[in-house]
Each structure stands twice: as C-alpha cells, then as structure tokens.
Amino acid sequence: MNITVGMKGAAATQVERSDTALEVGSGDLLVYATPCMAAMMEGAACEAIAPALSEGQTSVGVALSIRHTAATPVGMEVRAEAEVTAVEGKTVTFRLTAYDEAGEIGSGTHQRVLVTAQKFLDKTYEKL
16 A cells, blocks of 8 residues: 555544643643644654555654644543645655644644664664
8 A cells, every 4th residue: 555645544642641731841831732742643644654554664753843722631632633645755744633622722734754664773773
C-alpha cells in the first residue's frame, strides 16, 4: 500500500494531571498542555500512515505548526485527527485538528519524513 492524500488517523486520551502545563513545565495552570496536544497530534499522523509503511520503515516528525485555541480541564477526553494532504517523495504533509468534549481546541499542519528505522538509529547514535 502506498501513502496517499486523504489517509486519516486519530489518537485520543483522557487528560490527567500529568498532561497539564503545570506538570510538563510549559505553564503554571492545571490545563491540558500544548506539548501534550502536539504529541497527540503527531500520534494521529503516525496512525494515518502506519498501514502503508514497509517492514522496518517508520516516519519522523520534521515540522509542526499548531495553534492551541481552547483550554481543556483535567478529566476531559481529548482527541486528534490527522489527514494526509500531500506526499512529495519521502515527505508527508498532514492537516491536524484537536478536540475536547466541548469542541475544537487546536489545529495546524505537520510534516513527517519516511526513514528506515535501524539506519536512522545507527546514524543518530554515531553522535556518541
């Protein structure tokens, strides 16, 4: 299977205290942290293309542009949706949207690059 425009993925979780800006160090309030929303959005993007990856292949995030437009309290469920909007060589572009139970909380775009997992790790750990 090839990666194609229109492929979709999703991720969801319940907001715990450990997911708050206060706990992750991105602010001082007990509300869902932007870094956690970003990670969930990237997870949705990974899910979108997972069925099309070859054995030993993975993707790595290389660009992320998001807006976090509404706060979410601890205890509420959040979810992210990702849709492939472009495929250019090994680079895949996604449209991202995040929601809580009350509505949209964020949106943006994301790019991932396809890599061979072991080759990527070997090159990374050569830095040591």
